[in-house]
Amino acid sequence: MLRRIYEGQDCSLAHALEVVGERWSLLIVRNVLLGIKRFDGHLGDLGIARNVLTDRLNRLVEYGILERVRYQDRPTRYEYHITQMGRDLTPAVVALMQWGDRYLSGEAGPPRRIEHIGCEGDVRVDLACERCARPVANEEVTARPVT
Amino acid sequence: MLRRIYEGQDCSLAHALEVVGERWSLLIVRNVLLGIKRFDGHLGDLGIARNVLTDRLNRLVEYGILERVRYQDRPTRYEYHITQMGRDLTPAVVALMQWGDRYLSGEAGPPRRIEHIGCEGDVRVDLACERCARPVANEEVTARPVT
DNA sequence: CCCATCGGTTCGTTCAAGCAACTCACTCCG
DNA sequence: CGGAGTGAGTTGCTTGAACGAACCGATGGG
Numbered sequence: 588m589l590r591r592i593y594e595g596q597d598c599s600l601a602h603a604l605e606v607v608g609e610r611w612s613l614l615i616v617r618n619v620l621l622g623i624k625r626f627d628g629h630l631g632d633l634g635i636a637r638n639v640l641t642d643r644l645n646r647l648v649e650y651g652i653l654e655r656v657r658y659q660d661r662p663t664r665y666e667y668h669i670t671q672m673g674r675d676l677t678p679a680v681v682a683l684m685q686w687g688d689r690y691l692s693g694e695a696g697p698p699r700r701i702e703h704i705g706c707e708g709d710v711r712v713d714l715a716c717e718r719c720a721r722p723v724a725n726e727e728v729t730a731r732p733v734t
Numbered sequence: 735m736l737r738r739i740y741e742g743q744d745c746s747l748a749h750a751l752e753v754v755g756e757r758w759s760l761l762i763v764r765n766v767l768l769g770i771k772r773f774d775g776h777l778g779d780l781g782i783a784r785n786v787l788t789d790r791l792n793r794l795v796e797y798g799i800l801e802r803v804r805y806q807d808r809p810t811r812y813e814y815h816i817t818q819m820g821r822d823l824t825p826a827v828v829a830l831m832q833w834g835d836r837y838l839s840g841e842a843g844p845p846r847r848i849e850h851i852g853c854e855g856d857v858r859v860d861l862a863c864e865r866c867a868r869p870v871a872n873e874e875v876t877a878r879p880v881t
Numbered sequence: 882c883c884c885a886t887c888g889g890t891t892c893g894t895t896c897a898a899g900c901a902a903c904t905c906a907c908t909c910c911g
Numbered sequence: 912c913g914g915a916g917t918g919a920g921t922t923g924c925t926t927g928a929a930c931g932a933a934c935c936g937a938t939g940g941g
Contacts, residue, residue: 593761594781596781597845598834598845599831599832599835599839599844599846600760600761600764600827600830600834601761602834603831603834604760604761604830606838607830608755608757608760609928610755611929613755614748614751617745617747620875620877621876621877625888626887626888626889627886627887627888630888633743634740634743635929635930636929636932637890637931637932638889638890638891638929638931639928639930640889641888641890642928642929651837661937661938662886662887662937662938662939663888664886664887665887665888672837675833676833677861678832678833678859678860679826679833680747681829682825682859683746683747683750683754683826684750685746686746686750686822686823686826687745687746687747687748687749687750687753688746689822690798690819690822691746691749691753692746696880697746697880698745698879698880699745699877699878700877700879700880701876702875702876703863703866703870703874704875704876706863706865706866707865708863708864709863710862710863710864710870711861711862712825712859712862713825713859713862714825714828714857714859715857715859715860716853716856716857717856718853718855718856719850719855723850723857725821725822725824725825727851727852728824728848728857729768729848730768730847730848730849731846731849732845732847733843733845733846733847756897757898758898772919773919773920774917774918777919781899782898782899783898783899783900783901784900784920784921785898785899785900785920785922786898788919788920789897789898808906808907808908809905809906809907809908809918810906810907811917811919
């Protein structure tokens, strides 16, 4: 995303997008969640330019979504690990993938399955109500300002 | 987001981001979900430039996320309604808001509550396993290519 | 010694976003 | 009737982010 700042928006969605809404950011987070940790790994997987990747990684570290870890000396080399903050983006990532699967995947169907480790079942994202503890349809949701 | 195309990425997340990952797109969708439907409404709420808003609205209509509806003749005026495809972005939007609430909202706490219509309880996004029907922690998720 | 690897940095180009001014088709007010 | 206001844009110029290719520095391997 560009210019990265949504001035005057007092909304958590806008704040979130200022942090992970830039071009490539979420794809990098997805890669790290899937086990790609190194500069050249991302470079090969995404078609991103090197300077842009440098920028995105630095920013994600700065925000606390990734962590820069030295994995060898001589020569000193670093890789990027996910933090808890980063791991907690999982529902957002899965929700977007799920939506892409439903509406954008060609006839071939989804290219990846999201899987429950151990059980091997399909993982899905759902809305649920904390009070009535029932599943909530997308139509049954509204927002109201917390005054 | 910029240039909008992630070439060579066979991933539903990348496809989704090509469609709603551009700067402003998700904020526009959120606005429409919250009831803002008109050009000037978005213009006032977001600090977006007019030409960019025109572009984003056209693109969202083209993708089928919004629908352009004439609401008066003389002079002809249009507004933008959400489609089913657009409404199904709700989990993704809520997931990002929820993450922003947790990690980025200042001391004041979240500026908005997501609410279950009727019940008025808080709505949350959760991962669930389709096979074992239990809630899934963010750490218990992996992806594997569907060969 | 030369080449390869990894993780970058530098620099010039291209393309999207921002900003201000303008248009068009009306309505409303005096 | 004239002038201001409104809603939904379009046009054109400027700024700044992303792209692409070249380069760098430390080291190891043949």
